[in-house]
Amino acid sequence: MNFSSGITLSISTSTTVPALLITWRHFRYFPRMGGPPEENIQDGTGLSYIPASSIKNYGSGNYLLRPGDLPASFDNGSFLKSPTNKDISVQEDVTENTQNTGGDASLPEKEKRLYELMRMMPKESNDISEYDIVFVLRLMYECLGMHIKKLHALVRDIYETVDFVYNRVAWVDCSDALKDGYKSGYYTFFLKNQGKRPITLLCDMETDGGGWTVVQRRQRYADHVIFNQGWYPYKIGFGNFTTEYWAGLQNIYVLCSVRNCEMRVNLQDTKGNQAYAAYSSFYLDSEENGYKLNVDGYSGNAGDALERQEGEREPVFSTYDNLNKTNRYCARKMFSGWWYSACRPNINCIHLNEKIPSRVTPPGLTWPTWRRTLSTTAIMIRPTKE
Structure with a gap:
Protein backbone atom coordinates (compact mmCIF):
# COMPACT_ATOMS: atom_id res chain seq x y z
CA MET A 1 0.00 0.00 0.00
CA ILE A 148 26.61 31.45 20.57
CA LYS A 149 27.91 33.25 17.49
CA LYS A 150 25.30 35.97 17.97
CA LEU A 151 26.22 36.24 21.65
CA HIS A 152 29.90 36.59 20.75
CA ALA A 153 29.00 39.45 18.39
CA LEU A 154 26.95 41.13 21.13
CA VAL A 155 29.76 40.75 23.65
CA ARG A 156 32.20 42.23 21.15
CA ASP A 157 29.86 45.20 20.62
CA ILE A 158 29.57 45.65 24.39
CA TYR A 159 33.36 45.67 24.79
CA GLU A 160 33.70 48.23 21.98
CA THR A 161 31.00 50.40 23.56
CA VAL A 162 32.61 50.18 27.00
CA ASP A 163 35.99 51.12 25.53
CA PHE A 164 34.42 54.07 23.70
CA VAL A 165 32.57 55.31 26.79
CA TYR A 166 35.66 54.85 28.96
CA ASN A 167 37.77 56.84 26.52
CA ARG A 168 35.19 59.60 26.38
CA VAL A 169 34.94 59.80 30.16
CA ALA A 170 38.73 59.71 30.46
CA TRP A 171 39.18 62.59 28.00
CA VAL A 172 40.16 65.85 29.64
CA ASP A 173 40.04 68.07 26.57
CA CYS A 174 40.25 68.06 22.78
CA SER A 175 43.92 67.07 22.76
CA ASP A 176 42.89 63.65 24.08
CA ALA A 177 40.32 63.28 21.31
CA LEU A 178 43.00 64.21 18.78
CA LYS A 179 45.28 61.45 20.10
CA ASP A 180 42.45 58.96 19.54
CA GLY A 181 42.18 60.04 15.91
CA TYR A 182 39.06 62.21 16.08
CA LYS A 183 38.52 65.17 13.76
CA SER A 184 37.17 68.67 14.31
CA GLY A 185 33.69 68.71 15.79
CA TYR A 186 31.66 68.97 18.96
CA TYR A 187 32.58 66.66 21.83
CA THR A 188 31.34 66.19 25.37
CA PHE A 189 33.83 66.15 28.23
CA PHE A 190 33.35 65.21 31.87
CA LEU A 191 35.41 67.64 33.90
CA LYS A 192 36.44 66.81 37.46
CA ASN A 193 34.73 69.90 38.77
CA GLN A 194 32.72 69.20 41.93
CA GLY A 195 31.74 65.90 40.36
CA LYS A 196 32.02 65.06 36.69
CA ARG A 197 29.75 67.57 34.99
CA PRO A 198 29.42 67.11 31.22
CA ILE A 199 30.20 70.01 28.93
CA THR A 200 30.04 70.06 25.13
CA LEU A 201 32.66 72.13 23.34
CA LEU A 202 34.02 72.63 19.85
CA CYS A 203 37.36 70.99 19.04
CA ASP A 204 39.70 72.43 16.40
CA MET A 205 41.88 69.57 15.15
CA GLU A 206 43.45 71.47 12.25
CA THR A 207 44.87 74.83 13.33
CA ASP A 208 48.59 74.68 14.16
CA GLY A 209 48.63 70.94 14.81
CA GLY A 210 45.11 70.74 16.27
CA GLY A 211 43.98 69.61 19.69
CA TRP A 212 42.50 73.02 20.55
CA THR A 213 39.54 73.29 22.94
CA VAL A 214 37.42 76.31 22.01
CA VAL A 215 36.35 78.07 25.23
CA GLN A 216 34.92 81.22 23.63
CA ARG A 217 33.22 81.57 20.27
CA ARG A 218 31.57 84.58 18.66
CA GLN A 219 29.97 84.79 15.23
CA ARG A 220 27.52 87.09 13.51
CA TYR A 221 24.02 85.66 13.71
CA ALA A 222 20.62 87.25 13.49
CA ASP A 223 19.84 85.78 16.90
CA HIS A 224 22.94 86.53 18.94
CA VAL A 225 23.82 85.05 22.30
CA ILE A 226 23.82 87.82 24.90
CA PHE A 227 27.29 88.16 26.46
CA ASN A 228 26.25 90.89 28.89
CA GLN A 229 25.84 88.32 31.66
CA GLY A 230 26.36 88.30 35.40
CA TRP A 231 29.03 86.55 37.43
CA TYR A 232 27.35 83.18 37.81
CA PRO A 233 26.64 82.61 34.07
CA TYR A 234 30.24 83.57 33.29
CA LYS A 235 31.38 81.15 35.96
CA ILE A 236 29.48 78.05 34.73
CA GLY A 237 29.19 78.94 31.04
CA PHE A 238 26.36 79.90 28.71
CA GLY A 239 25.34 80.05 25.07
CA ASN A 240 24.84 77.60 22.23
CA PHE A 241 27.87 75.43 21.47
CA THR A 242 26.92 75.29 17.77
CA THR A 243 26.94 79.09 17.37
CA GLU A 244 28.17 81.35 20.18
CA TYR A 245 29.15 80.34 23.70
CA TRP A 246 31.33 80.93 26.74
CA ALA A 247 32.69 77.72 28.28
CA GLY A 248 32.71 79.03 31.86
CA LEU A 249 35.50 80.41 34.01
CA GLN A 250 35.41 77.44 36.38
CA ASN A 251 35.68 74.99 33.49
CA ILE A 252 38.59 76.92 31.99
CA TYR A 253 40.24 76.98 35.41
CA VAL A 254 39.85 73.19 35.76
CA LEU A 255 41.13 72.48 32.25
CA CYS A 256 44.37 74.35 32.88
CA SER A 257 44.85 73.40 36.52
CA VAL A 258 45.65 69.76 35.67
CA ARG A 259 47.87 70.58 32.69
CA ASN A 260 50.03 73.48 31.58
CA CYS A 261 48.16 75.31 28.84
CA GLU A 262 48.79 77.60 25.92
CA MET A 263 46.18 79.91 24.42
CA ARG A 264 45.37 81.14 20.93
CA VAL A 265 42.90 83.87 19.95
CA ASN A 266 41.62 83.71 16.36
CA LEU A 267 40.14 86.87 14.85
CA GLN A 268 38.32 87.72 11.62
CA ASP A 269 36.89 91.09 10.60
CA THR A 270 33.80 91.78 8.52
CA LYS A 271 35.86 91.79 5.31
CA GLY A 272 37.29 88.32 5.91
CA ASN A 273 40.76 89.40 7.05
CA GLN A 274 42.22 87.10 9.68
CA ALA A 275 44.77 87.42 12.47
CA TYR A 276 45.72 85.65 15.67
CA ALA A 277 47.40 86.18 19.01
CA ALA A 278 49.08 83.19 20.66
CA TYR A 279 50.39 82.83 24.22
CA SER A 280 52.73 80.00 25.16
CA SER A 281 51.59 80.11 28.79
CA PHE A 282 48.04 80.56 30.05
CA TYR A 283 46.13 79.77 33.23
CA LEU A 284 43.55 81.25 35.59
CA ASP A 285 43.61 81.61 39.34
CA SER A 286 40.75 80.17 41.38
CA GLU A 287 37.42 81.89 41.96
CA GLU A 288 38.64 83.10 45.36
CA ASN A 289 41.24 85.13 43.46
CA GLY A 290 38.73 86.40 40.91
CA TYR A 291 39.86 84.05 38.12
CA LYS A 292 42.90 86.26 37.65
CA LEU A 293 44.36 86.04 34.12
CA ASN A 294 47.94 84.84 33.69
CA VAL A 295 49.37 84.91 30.15
CA ASP A 296 52.90 85.10 28.77
CA GLY A 297 54.93 84.38 25.65
CA TYR A 298 53.00 86.33 23.01
CA SER A 299 53.39 85.60 19.28
CA GLY A 300 51.20 86.29 16.27
CA ASN A 301 50.09 89.15 14.00
CA ALA A 302 47.13 90.60 15.90
CA GLY A 303 49.13 92.40 18.57
CA ASP A 304 49.22 91.73 22.29
CA ALA A 305 45.98 93.24 23.55
CA LEU A 306 46.47 91.48 26.90
CA GLU A 307 49.84 93.09 27.58
CA ARG A 308 50.08 94.71 30.99
CA GLN A 309 51.54 98.12 31.53
CA GLU A 310 54.61 98.46 33.72
CA GLY A 311 53.71 97.93 37.35
CA GLU A 312 50.21 96.76 36.45
CA ARG A 313 48.92 93.63 38.14
CA GLU A 314 47.27 90.70 36.43
CA PRO A 315 43.63 91.61 35.86
CA VAL A 316 40.79 89.75 37.55
CA PHE A 317 37.54 88.97 35.80
CA SER A 318 34.69 91.44 36.13
CA THR A 319 30.98 91.43 35.34
CA TYR A 320 28.30 94.07 35.81
CA ASP A 321 27.35 92.52 39.17
CA ASN A 322 30.90 91.73 40.34
CA LEU A 323 33.13 94.72 39.67
CA ASN A 324 36.85 94.79 40.44
CA LYS A 325 38.34 97.61 42.47
CA THR A 326 40.75 98.86 39.81
CA ASN A 327 38.27 99.45 36.99
CA ARG A 328 35.02 99.56 38.83
CA TYR A 329 32.56 100.27 36.03
CA CYS A 330 34.25 98.85 32.93
CA ALA A 331 32.02 95.77 32.72
CA ARG A 332 28.92 97.97 32.73
CA LYS A 333 30.35 100.40 30.24
CA MET A 334 31.48 97.69 27.80
CA PHE A 335 28.38 95.52 28.31
CA SER A 336 30.47 92.39 28.84
CA GLY A 337 32.44 90.35 31.32
CA TRP A 338 36.23 90.47 30.81
CA TRP A 339 39.68 90.78 32.39
CA TYR A 340 39.71 94.57 32.48
CA SER A 341 42.95 96.40 33.12
CA ALA A 342 41.50 99.45 31.39
CA CYS A 343 38.07 100.24 29.98
CA ARG A 344 38.81 99.07 26.49
CA PRO A 345 36.56 97.11 24.12
CA ASN A 346 37.13 93.37 23.93
CA ILE A 347 35.93 90.27 22.11
CA ASN A 348 33.18 89.62 24.66
CA CYS A 349 31.45 92.90 23.88
CA ILE A 350 28.07 92.91 22.18
CA HIS A 351 27.83 93.06 18.40
CA LEU A 352 27.35 96.43 16.73
CA ASN A 353 23.89 95.47 15.48
CA GLU A 354 22.67 94.28 18.88
CA LYS A 355 20.09 96.34 20.72
CA ILE A 356 21.00 97.48 24.21
CA PRO A 357 18.96 99.37 26.83
CA SER A 358 21.07 102.50 26.48
CA ARG A 359 21.67 105.39 24.13
CA VAL A 360 25.36 104.54 24.09
CA THR A 361 26.62 103.04 20.82
CA PRO A 362 27.71 99.43 21.42
CA PRO A 363 31.45 99.00 21.04
CA GLY A 364 31.26 95.83 18.96
CA LEU A 365 33.72 92.93 19.00
CA THR A 366 37.21 94.36 19.25
CA TRP A 367 40.81 93.29 19.70
CA PRO A 368 42.27 96.70 20.48
CA THR A 369 45.73 96.10 18.99
CA TRP A 370 44.38 94.90 15.63
CA ARG A 371 41.15 96.47 14.33
CA ARG A 372 37.53 97.03 15.20
CA THR A 373 34.32 95.51 13.91
CA LEU A 374 35.20 91.87 14.15
CA SER A 375 32.71 89.30 12.89
CA THR A 376 34.23 86.12 14.29
CA THR A 377 36.40 85.34 17.32
CA ALA A 378 37.54 82.23 19.14
CA ILE A 379 39.60 81.68 22.28
CA MET A 380 41.24 78.25 22.21
CA ILE A 381 43.40 76.44 24.73
CA ARG A 382 45.38 73.20 24.72
CA PRO A 383 48.07 71.53 26.82
CA THR A 384 51.59 72.66 26.07
CA LYS A 385 53.85 70.18 24.33
CA GLU A 386 56.11 68.41 26.79
Whole structure:
Protein backbone atom coordinates (compact mmCIF):
# COMPACT_ATOMS: atom_id res chain seq x y z
CA MET A 1 0.00 0.00 0.00
CA ASN A 2 1.26 3.48 -0.86
CA PHE A 3 0.10 6.64 0.88
CA SER A 4 0.63 10.16 -0.45
CA SER A 5 2.81 10.96 2.56
CA GLY A 6 5.39 8.45 1.43
CA ILE A 7 4.40 5.58 3.73
CA THR A 8 5.06 2.27 2.00
CA LEU A 9 3.92 -1.09 3.32
CA SER A 10 4.99 -4.52 2.14
CA ILE A 11 2.71 -7.00 3.83
CA SER A 12 3.37 -10.73 3.96
CA THR A 13 0.54 -13.28 4.16
CA SER A 14 2.73 -15.79 5.95
CA THR A 15 1.27 -17.08 9.21
CA THR A 16 4.08 -19.39 10.22
CA VAL A 17 4.88 -17.24 13.23
CA PRO A 18 1.91 -16.47 15.49
CA ALA A 19 3.43 -13.25 16.88
CA LEU A 20 2.22 -10.27 14.88
CA LEU A 21 5.56 -8.48 14.55
CA ILE A 22 7.02 -6.43 11.73
CA THR A 23 10.47 -4.98 11.12
CA TRP A 24 10.57 -1.29 10.22
CA ARG A 25 13.01 1.16 8.79
CA HIS A 26 12.84 4.89 9.39
CA PHE A 27 14.26 7.41 6.89
CA ARG A 28 15.55 10.87 7.75
CA TYR A 29 17.28 13.46 5.61
CA PHE A 30 20.78 14.61 6.59
CA PRO A 31 21.51 17.41 4.07
CA ARG A 32 25.11 18.28 3.30
CA MET A 33 26.36 21.78 2.52
CA GLY A 34 25.44 22.50 -1.08
CA GLY A 35 24.11 19.00 -1.83
CA PRO A 36 20.51 17.93 -2.52
CA PRO A 37 18.94 16.03 0.38
CA GLU A 38 17.93 13.00 -1.67
CA GLU A 39 21.58 12.18 -2.24
CA ASN A 40 22.31 12.07 1.46
CA ILE A 41 19.70 9.72 2.86
CA GLN A 42 20.70 7.71 5.89
CA ASP A 43 18.56 4.99 7.36
CA GLY A 44 18.60 2.16 9.83
CA THR A 45 17.19 -1.29 9.47
CA GLY A 46 16.09 -3.89 11.97
CA LEU A 47 16.08 -1.34 14.76
CA SER A 48 13.01 -2.69 16.46
CA TYR A 49 9.95 -4.83 16.11
CA ILE A 50 6.58 -3.20 16.27
CA PRO A 51 3.54 -5.24 17.24
CA ALA A 52 1.04 -5.07 14.43
CA SER A 53 -1.70 -4.38 16.94
CA SER A 54 0.06 -1.17 17.91
CA ILE A 55 0.68 0.19 14.43
CA LYS A 56 -2.66 1.94 14.39
CA ASN A 57 -1.50 4.04 17.33
CA TYR A 58 1.38 5.53 15.35
CA GLY A 59 1.10 8.82 13.55
CA SER A 60 2.09 9.50 9.97
CA GLY A 61 5.78 9.28 9.14
CA ASN A 62 8.32 7.97 6.67
CA TYR A 63 8.06 4.27 7.49
CA LEU A 64 9.07 1.33 5.30
CA LEU A 65 7.59 -1.82 6.77
CA ARG A 66 9.53 -4.96 5.88
CA PRO A 67 7.81 -8.35 5.36
CA GLY A 68 6.56 -9.59 8.70
CA ASP A 69 4.29 -12.27 9.98
CA LEU A 70 0.86 -10.82 9.41
CA PRO A 71 -2.39 -12.72 8.87
CA ALA A 72 -3.88 -12.34 5.41
CA SER A 73 -6.93 -10.76 7.00
CA PHE A 74 -4.85 -7.66 7.77
CA ASP A 75 -3.83 -7.18 4.14
CA ASN A 76 -6.29 -4.36 3.63
CA GLY A 77 -4.41 -2.22 6.14
CA SER A 78 -7.61 -1.18 7.86
CA PHE A 79 -5.81 -1.00 11.19
CA LEU A 80 -3.34 1.63 9.95
CA LYS A 81 -3.80 5.31 10.69
CA SER A 82 -3.95 7.26 7.45
CA PRO A 83 -2.04 10.56 7.41
CA THR A 84 -4.20 13.63 7.87
CA ASN A 85 -3.87 16.75 5.71
CA LYS A 86 -2.23 18.47 8.68
CA ASP A 87 0.36 15.73 8.97
CA ILE A 88 1.09 15.85 5.24
CA SER A 89 1.42 19.65 5.20
CA VAL A 90 3.81 19.59 8.15
CA GLN A 91 5.96 16.94 6.50
CA GLU A 92 5.99 18.82 3.22
CA ASP A 93 6.98 22.06 4.97
CA VAL A 94 9.84 20.38 6.80
CA THR A 95 11.04 18.59 3.67
CA GLU A 96 10.79 21.77 1.60
CA ASN A 97 12.78 23.76 4.16
CA THR A 98 15.43 21.07 4.21
CA GLN A 99 15.72 20.98 0.45
CA ASN A 100 15.69 24.73 -0.06
CA THR A 101 18.05 25.81 2.69
CA GLY A 102 20.31 22.81 3.22
CA GLY A 103 23.13 23.55 5.63
CA ASP A 104 22.86 27.31 5.02
CA ALA A 105 19.46 27.73 6.70
CA SER A 106 19.07 30.82 8.85
CA LEU A 107 18.61 30.52 12.59
CA PRO A 108 14.82 31.11 12.51
CA GLU A 109 14.44 28.49 9.77
CA LYS A 110 16.51 25.97 11.70
CA GLU A 111 14.56 26.59 14.89
CA LYS A 112 11.26 26.24 13.03
CA ARG A 113 12.44 22.96 11.53
CA LEU A 114 13.56 21.75 14.96
CA TYR A 115 10.20 22.66 16.46
CA GLU A 116 8.29 20.79 13.75
CA LEU A 117 10.45 17.69 14.09
CA MET A 118 10.08 17.68 17.86
CA ARG A 119 6.31 18.01 17.48
CA MET A 120 6.13 15.09 15.04
CA MET A 121 8.22 12.69 17.11
CA PRO A 122 6.45 9.91 19.08
CA LYS A 123 5.65 10.64 22.69
CA GLU A 124 7.09 7.37 23.98
CA SER A 125 10.88 7.26 24.11
CA ASN A 126 10.90 3.60 23.06
CA ASP A 127 9.31 4.56 19.76
CA ILE A 128 12.06 7.03 18.75
CA SER A 129 14.79 5.77 16.46
CA GLU A 130 18.42 6.61 17.07
CA TYR A 131 18.52 8.44 13.76
CA ASP A 132 15.73 10.74 14.91
CA ILE A 133 17.75 11.47 18.02
CA VAL A 134 20.95 12.11 16.03
CA PHE A 135 19.17 14.41 13.60
CA VAL A 136 17.47 16.42 16.35
CA LEU A 137 20.68 16.69 18.37
CA ARG A 138 22.56 17.86 15.30
CA LEU A 139 19.93 20.51 14.60
CA MET A 140 20.03 21.59 18.25
CA TYR A 141 23.81 21.85 18.03
CA GLU A 142 23.59 24.00 14.90
CA CYS A 143 20.99 26.30 16.50
CA LEU A 144 23.05 26.57 19.67
CA GLY A 145 26.17 27.35 17.66
CA MET A 146 24.38 30.14 15.82
CA HIS A 147 23.09 31.56 19.11
CA ILE A 148 26.61 31.45 20.57
CA LYS A 149 27.91 33.25 17.49
CA LYS A 150 25.30 35.97 17.97
CA LEU A 151 26.22 36.24 21.65
CA HIS A 152 29.90 36.59 20.75
CA ALA A 153 29.00 39.45 18.39
CA LEU A 154 26.95 41.13 21.13
CA VAL A 155 29.76 40.75 23.65
CA ARG A 156 32.20 42.23 21.15
CA ASP A 157 29.86 45.20 20.62
CA ILE A 158 29.57 45.65 24.39
CA TYR A 159 33.36 45.67 24.79
CA GLU A 160 33.70 48.23 21.98
CA THR A 161 31.00 50.40 23.56
CA VAL A 162 32.61 50.18 27.00
CA ASP A 163 35.99 51.12 25.53
CA PHE A 164 34.42 54.07 23.70
CA VAL A 165 32.57 55.31 26.79
CA TYR A 166 35.66 54.85 28.96
CA ASN A 167 37.77 56.84 26.52
CA ARG A 168 35.19 59.60 26.38
CA VAL A 169 34.94 59.80 30.16
CA ALA A 170 38.73 59.71 30.46
CA TRP A 171 39.18 62.59 28.00
CA VAL A 172 40.16 65.85 29.64
CA ASP A 173 40.04 68.07 26.57
CA CYS A 174 40.25 68.06 22.78
CA SER A 175 43.92 67.07 22.76
CA ASP A 176 42.89 63.65 24.08
CA ALA A 177 40.32 63.28 21.31
CA LEU A 178 43.00 64.21 18.78
CA LYS A 179 45.28 61.45 20.10
CA ASP A 180 42.45 58.96 19.54
CA GLY A 181 42.18 60.04 15.91
CA TYR A 182 39.06 62.21 16.08
CA LYS A 183 38.52 65.17 13.76
CA SER A 184 37.17 68.67 14.31
CA GLY A 185 33.69 68.71 15.79
CA TYR A 186 31.66 68.97 18.96
CA TYR A 187 32.58 66.66 21.83
CA THR A 188 31.34 66.19 25.37
CA PHE A 189 33.83 66.15 28.23
CA PHE A 190 33.35 65.21 31.87
CA LEU A 191 35.41 67.64 33.90
CA LYS A 192 36.44 66.81 37.46
CA ASN A 193 34.73 69.90 38.77
CA GLN A 194 32.72 69.20 41.93
CA GLY A 195 31.74 65.90 40.36
CA LYS A 196 32.02 65.06 36.69
CA ARG A 197 29.75 67.57 34.99
CA PRO A 198 29.42 67.11 31.22
CA ILE A 199 30.20 70.01 28.93
CA THR A 200 30.04 70.06 25.13
CA LEU A 201 32.66 72.13 23.34
CA LEU A 202 34.02 72.63 19.85
CA CYS A 203 37.36 70.99 19.04
CA ASP A 204 39.70 72.43 16.40
CA MET A 205 41.88 69.57 15.15
CA GLU A 206 43.45 71.47 12.25
CA THR A 207 44.87 74.83 13.33
CA ASP A 208 48.59 74.68 14.16
CA GLY A 209 48.63 70.94 14.81
CA GLY A 210 45.11 70.74 16.27
CA GLY A 211 43.98 69.61 19.69
CA TRP A 212 42.50 73.02 20.55
CA THR A 213 39.54 73.29 22.94
CA VAL A 214 37.42 76.31 22.01
CA VAL A 215 36.35 78.07 25.23
CA GLN A 216 34.92 81.22 23.63
CA ARG A 217 33.22 81.57 20.27
CA ARG A 218 31.57 84.58 18.66
CA GLN A 219 29.97 84.79 15.23
CA ARG A 220 27.52 87.09 13.51
CA TYR A 221 24.02 85.66 13.71
CA ALA A 222 20.62 87.25 13.49
CA ASP A 223 19.84 85.78 16.90
CA HIS A 224 22.94 86.53 18.94
CA VAL A 225 23.82 85.05 22.30
CA ILE A 226 23.82 87.82 24.90
CA PHE A 227 27.29 88.16 26.46
CA ASN A 228 26.25 90.89 28.89
CA GLN A 229 25.84 88.32 31.66
CA GLY A 230 26.36 88.30 35.40
CA TRP A 231 29.03 86.55 37.43
CA TYR A 232 27.35 83.18 37.81
CA PRO A 233 26.64 82.61 34.07
CA TYR A 234 30.24 83.57 33.29
CA LYS A 235 31.38 81.15 35.96
CA ILE A 236 29.48 78.05 34.73
CA GLY A 237 29.19 78.94 31.04
CA PHE A 238 26.36 79.90 28.71
CA GLY A 239 25.34 80.05 25.07
CA ASN A 240 24.84 77.60 22.23
CA PHE A 241 27.87 75.43 21.47
CA THR A 242 26.92 75.29 17.77
CA THR A 243 26.94 79.09 17.37
CA GLU A 244 28.17 81.35 20.18
CA TYR A 245 29.15 80.34 23.70
CA TRP A 246 31.33 80.93 26.74
CA ALA A 247 32.69 77.72 28.28
CA GLY A 248 32.71 79.03 31.86
CA LEU A 249 35.50 80.41 34.01
CA GLN A 250 35.41 77.44 36.38
CA ASN A 251 35.68 74.99 33.49
CA ILE A 252 38.59 76.92 31.99
CA TYR A 253 40.24 76.98 35.41
CA VAL A 254 39.85 73.19 35.76
CA LEU A 255 41.13 72.48 32.25
CA CYS A 256 44.37 74.35 32.88
CA SER A 257 44.85 73.40 36.52
CA VAL A 258 45.65 69.76 35.67
CA ARG A 259 47.87 70.58 32.69
CA ASN A 260 50.03 73.48 31.58
CA CYS A 261 48.16 75.31 28.84
CA GLU A 262 48.79 77.60 25.92
CA MET A 263 46.18 79.91 24.42
CA ARG A 264 45.37 81.14 20.93
CA VAL A 265 42.90 83.87 19.95
CA ASN A 266 41.62 83.71 16.36
CA LEU A 267 40.14 86.87 14.85
CA GLN A 268 38.32 87.72 11.62
CA ASP A 269 36.89 91.09 10.60
CA THR A 270 33.80 91.78 8.52
CA LYS A 271 35.86 91.79 5.31
CA GLY A 272 37.29 88.32 5.91
CA ASN A 273 40.76 89.40 7.05
CA GLN A 274 42.22 87.10 9.68
CA ALA A 275 44.77 87.42 12.47
CA TYR A 276 45.72 85.65 15.67
CA ALA A 277 47.40 86.18 19.01
CA ALA A 278 49.08 83.19 20.66
CA TYR A 279 50.39 82.83 24.22
CA SER A 280 52.73 80.00 25.16
CA SER A 281 51.59 80.11 28.79
CA PHE A 282 48.04 80.56 30.05
CA TYR A 283 46.13 79.77 33.23
CA LEU A 284 43.55 81.25 35.59
CA ASP A 285 43.61 81.61 39.34
CA SER A 286 40.75 80.17 41.38
CA GLU A 287 37.42 81.89 41.96
CA GLU A 288 38.64 83.10 45.36
CA ASN A 289 41.24 85.13 43.46
CA GLY A 290 38.73 86.40 40.91
CA TYR A 291 39.86 84.05 38.12
CA LYS A 292 42.90 86.26 37.65
CA LEU A 293 44.36 86.04 34.12
CA ASN A 294 47.94 84.84 33.69
CA VAL A 295 49.37 84.91 30.15
CA ASP A 296 52.90 85.10 28.77
CA GLY A 297 54.93 84.38 25.65
CA TYR A 298 53.00 86.33 23.01
CA SER A 299 53.39 85.60 19.28
CA GLY A 300 51.20 86.29 16.27
CA ASN A 301 50.09 89.15 14.00
CA ALA A 302 47.13 90.60 15.90
CA GLY A 303 49.13 92.40 18.57
CA ASP A 304 49.22 91.73 22.29
CA ALA A 305 45.98 93.24 23.55
CA LEU A 306 46.47 91.48 26.90
CA GLU A 307 49.84 93.09 27.58
CA ARG A 308 50.08 94.71 30.99
CA GLN A 309 51.54 98.12 31.53
CA GLU A 310 54.61 98.46 33.72
CA GLY A 311 53.71 97.93 37.35
CA GLU A 312 50.21 96.76 36.45
CA ARG A 313 48.92 93.63 38.14
CA GLU A 314 47.27 90.70 36.43
CA PRO A 315 43.63 91.61 35.86
CA VAL A 316 40.79 89.75 37.55
CA PHE A 317 37.54 88.97 35.80
CA SER A 318 34.69 91.44 36.13
CA THR A 319 30.98 91.43 35.34
CA TYR A 320 28.30 94.07 35.81
CA ASP A 321 27.35 92.52 39.17
CA ASN A 322 30.90 91.73 40.34
CA LEU A 323 33.13 94.72 39.67
CA ASN A 324 36.85 94.79 40.44
CA LYS A 325 38.34 97.61 42.47
CA THR A 326 40.75 98.86 39.81
CA ASN A 327 38.27 99.45 36.99
CA ARG A 328 35.02 99.56 38.83
CA TYR A 329 32.56 100.27 36.03
CA CYS A 330 34.25 98.85 32.93
CA ALA A 331 32.02 95.77 32.72
CA ARG A 332 28.92 97.97 32.73
CA LYS A 333 30.35 100.40 30.24
CA MET A 334 31.48 97.69 27.80
CA PHE A 335 28.38 95.52 28.31
CA SER A 336 30.47 92.39 28.84
CA GLY A 337 32.44 90.35 31.32
CA TRP A 338 36.23 90.47 30.81
CA TRP A 339 39.68 90.78 32.39
CA TYR A 340 39.71 94.57 32.48
CA SER A 341 42.95 96.40 33.12
CA ALA A 342 41.50 99.45 31.39
CA CYS A 343 38.07 100.24 29.98
CA ARG A 344 38.81 99.07 26.49
CA PRO A 345 36.56 97.11 24.12
CA ASN A 346 37.13 93.37 23.93
CA ILE A 347 35.93 90.27 22.11
CA ASN A 348 33.18 89.62 24.66
CA CYS A 349 31.45 92.90 23.88
CA ILE A 350 28.07 92.91 22.18
CA HIS A 351 27.83 93.06 18.40
CA LEU A 352 27.35 96.43 16.73
CA ASN A 353 23.89 95.47 15.48
CA GLU A 354 22.67 94.28 18.88
CA LYS A 355 20.09 96.34 20.72
CA ILE A 356 21.00 97.48 24.21
CA PRO A 357 18.96 99.37 26.83
CA SER A 358 21.07 102.50 26.48
CA ARG A 359 21.67 105.39 24.13
CA VAL A 360 25.36 104.54 24.09
CA THR A 361 26.62 103.04 20.82
CA PRO A 362 27.71 99.43 21.42
CA PRO A 363 31.45 99.00 21.04
CA GLY A 364 31.26 95.83 18.96
CA LEU A 365 33.72 92.93 19.00
CA THR A 366 37.21 94.36 19.25
CA TRP A 367 40.81 93.29 19.70
CA PRO A 368 42.27 96.70 20.48
CA THR A 369 45.73 96.10 18.99
CA TRP A 370 44.38 94.90 15.63
CA ARG A 371 41.15 96.47 14.33
CA ARG A 372 37.53 97.03 15.20
CA THR A 373 34.32 95.51 13.91
CA LEU A 374 35.20 91.87 14.15
CA SER A 375 32.71 89.30 12.89
CA THR A 376 34.23 86.12 14.29
CA THR A 377 36.40 85.34 17.32
CA ALA A 378 37.54 82.23 19.14
CA ILE A 379 39.60 81.68 22.28
CA MET A 380 41.24 78.25 22.21
CA ILE A 381 43.40 76.44 24.73
CA ARG A 382 45.38 73.20 24.72
CA PRO A 383 48.07 71.53 26.82
CA THR A 384 51.59 72.66 26.07
CA LYS A 385 53.85 70.18 24.33
CA GLU A 386 56.11 68.41 26.79
